[in-house]
Amino acid sequence: MMEFFLANQSVFDFFLLTLGFSYSQQIVLRSGVFSLASAAFAALGSYGCAYLVMRSGMPVALGIVFGALIGAAAGYLTSVPLARLRGVYQAIATLALVEVTVAVALYAEPITGGAVGFNGIPKSIGTWQLLLAIFGVGYVLYAMSHSRIGRGFDALRQDEYVAASLGVSSRSQHTLAFIASGLIGGLFGALQSMYSYSIEPHQFGFGFMVSTLAAIVLGGRRTLMGPVVGSAIVILLPEIARPLAEYRQIVVGAVLVIVVIYAPQGLADTFIAWLSHRKTDASAKTAAHEITGGSNGHA
Amino acid sequence: MFAQQVLNGLISGAVYALFALGFNLIFGVQKVLNLAHGAIFMTGAFVSYYAVVAGLPLWLAMLVAMAVCAVLSVLLDRFGFQLLRKYSVADAEFGALVISIGVGQVLTSVAQKASETKVLSFPFGTFPVEFYRGMGLRISLLQVTIAALVAVLVVCLAYFLKKTSFGRQVRAVAINPRASALLGINGGSVFMLTFGVAGALAAMAGVLIALSFNSIQFLMGEPYMLKAFVVVVLGGLGNLGGAVLASLLLGVAQAMSAAYLPPGLSDILIYATLFVVLIFKPNGLFGGAVAPAGVGRQ
Numbered sequence A: 001m002m003e004f005f006l007a008n009q010s011v012f013d014f015f016l017l018t019l020g021f022s023y024s025q026q027i028v029l030r031s032g033v034f035s036l037a038s039a040a041f042a043a044l045g046s047y048g049c050a051y052l053v054m055r056s057g058m059p060v061a062l063g064i065v066f067g068a069l070i071g072a073a074a075g076y077l078t079s080v081p082l083a084r085l086r087g088v089y090q091a092i093a094t095l096a097l098v099e100v101t102v103a104v105a106l107y108a109e110p111i112t113g114g115a116v117g118f119n120g121i122p123k124s125i126g127t128w129q130l131l132l133a134i135f136g137v138g139y140v141l142y143a144m145s146h147s148r149i150g151r152g153f154d155a156l157r158q159d160e161y162v163a164a165s166l167g168v169s170s171r172s173q174h175t176l177a178f179i180a181s182g183l184i185g186g187l188f189g190a191l192q193s194m195y196s197y198s199i200e201p202h203q204f205g206f207g208f209m210v211s212t213l214a215a216i217v218l219g220g221r222r223t224l225m226g227p228v229v230g231s232a233i234v235i236l237l238p239e240i241a242r243p244l245a246e247y248r249q250i251v252v253g254a255v256l257v258i259v260v261i262y263a264p265q266g267l268a269d270t271f272i273a274w275l276s277h278r279k280t281d282a283s284a285k286t287a288a289h290e291i292t293g294g295s296n297g298h299a
Numbered sequence B: 001m002f003a004q005q006v007l008n009g010l011i012s013g014a015v016y017a018l019f020a021l022g023f024n025l026i027f028g029v030q031k032v033l034n035l036a037h038g039a040i041f042m043t044g045a046f047v048s049y050y051a052v053v054a055g056l057p058l059w060l061a062m063l064v065a066m067a068v069c070a071v072l073s074v075l076l077d078r079f080g081f082q083l084l085r086k087y088s089v090a091d092a093e094f095g096a097l098v099i100s101i102g103v104g105q106v107l108t109s110v111a112q113k114a115s116e117t118k119v120l121s122f123p124f125g126t127f128p129v130e131f132y133r134g135m136g137l138r139i140s141l142l143q144v145t146i147a148a149l150v151a152v153l154v155v156c157l158a159y160f161l162k163k164t165s166f167g168r169q170v171r172a173v174a175i176n177p178r179a180s181a182l183l184g185i186n187g188g189s190v191f192m193l194t195f196g197v198a199g200a201l202a203a204m205a206g207v208l209i210a211l212s213f214n215s216i217q218f219l220m221g222e223p224y225m226l227k228a229f230v231v232v233v234l235g236g237l238g239n240l241g242g243a244v245l246a247s248l249l250l251g252v253a254q255a256m257s258a259a260y261l262p263p264g265l266s267d268i269l270i271y272a273t274l275f276v277v278l279i280f281k282p283n284g285l286f287g288g289a290v291a292p293a294g295v296g297r298q
Helices: A002-007 A009-030 A038-055 A060-082 A088-107 A127-145 A148-158 A160-165 A170-195 A206-219 A225-240 A242-262 A267-292 B002-030 B037-053 B058-079 B089-115 B141-163 B165-175 B177-182 B187-213 B221-235 B240-260 B265-280
Strands: B131-134 B137-140
Touching (some): A009 A127, A009 A148, A009 A170, A009 A206, A009 A225, A038 A060, A038 A088, A038 A170, A038 A206, A060 A170, A060 B265, A088 B221, A088 B265, A127 A170, A148 A160, A160 A170, A206 A267, A206 B089, A225 A242, A225 A267, A242 B089, B002 B037, B002 B137, B002 B141, B002 B165, B002 B187, B002 B240, B037 B058, B037 B221, B058 B089, B058 B187, B137 B141, B141 B165, B165 B177, B165 B187, B177 B187, B187 B221, B221 B240, B221 B265, B240 B265
Antiparallel strands (some): B131 B137
16 A cells, blocks of 8 residues: 555645645635636746745745745735626636736746746655645635635525625625635645746646646536545546557547536536435435334424 | 738738637627637648648638538537536536537647647648739738638628628527527527538638648647637627727737737737736727626526
8 A cells, every 4th residue: 555655656746736726726616706817826826936935045834835825915916806707707817817927927037937937946845745735725625615605605606696685795705715716826836836846837827727627627616525536537537548648638628528518516516416415315205204104203 | 111010910810800700709699618719720720731632722622621610610519518508607607618628629639649749731832922012012922812811701791690681690699599589590500500600710710820821730729719819808709890800900919019029028918908908898999788797697
């Protein structure tokens, strides 16, 4: 078991990073915002942290905190203009934001290193730090989703007007979702820069967006387990489908299309919903049985 | 020099218009962001290339490419977007984006396999290389052909949408699908037609771009896809006249920035403009309340 784990440790690390990015993507989608800006937040956190650590000699831990804060600030700033837009318009605006970020990273060579990016970053992040970050983020998200905030997100996603009539402020909830998305994106961006020796602009472009979206599509937008399943599939599919390596992209594309048509809530979410339906069905049945069976009164 | 840049910009803007019109038509009618449009454009260029290599004359190869892409586009709608109609608006919006990304990825990978990741180019002499000079300007036969083709197509499309009965049906479905269904308009055939037209236009843009740069490769769709976003937002989502104007504007702006600005800066400016316009004038620079961008979801 341990040997297997060690042999696949880098796969596991990449899984954790992808999972972090998909949480950043999930939280905005969950609140009903069609934002694809996670790539931009990750890029900002990543570059911010790398710059602070490499150029101004900041300690790594502090650099990572600053990376996360930069992401959160970017999330807040993005939320202000985006409050005016909905649906596909948000998708286009955030896509433009990602393109601007990549273009700036390419252009501002003295600061960002241009197309080469940052190289020779000392590797100071290992599996356990990544795990710690995932558990920290996971706990906060869990607490959030079982509070008023999470229920507000769910209501907003399903119907903004109904949510507003029930006293959920879309403005403040969306701002909160953006800040959380930026914070998580920035944090994992910073972790990635300290994990992977080098960063360059194109790793935060269209491909990044597709893989986090794929994790959400395969997993789901609602539950905490969704992105875990989704990221696992995204990371493992190429490993499992190695005989199909040449046709990997085709397989991934086709899987996305099929899942979105037949299980638009995501595989994990659909399964969880099915399980909880079954549970409620079962308890309803026992309850009915207890009533008809004339049990001793507390049915 | 300046006038020459304007001319070159207008010609490349004309090709952007061809690409963006189809993308915009689909958005206007179906409210779907078709991210596979770039891949269909690329497929058009590939099909025409293989048709020319197989010995067909160029005009026939172009027609074949247009037919293939029209069919592909209709299939994408029929077996992709249409199947999402039964879900809620938010799910359908998200699903459509993902489906189009998935289909785009499949098409791109197939093209990568077919071309073995090489850059292809048309055999020499596929299109005669001729230049005309006058008033200090230089224009190639290809550029003249592109300008003429695009002008004719845009006029035809405008005539079709404004003056024919079927065009009125398309516009009715774009405004309100349910009301138009109640009035006896067959939504299915309208969707099929718009996707067919959009696919054919994308294929034609693909062939023209392949001819003007004489290079065809599997990733050629992506930059045009991003340009289409810019065009469509500047011109107004679903506003076809605005899209043509915005394409020409973008073409000229790009030619200018390539000539007078440091490389790399033009992308930043273009996408920053897109972002700003989307926030302050989400319905496009040319006004018109085509589709409200700021209302909440139901």
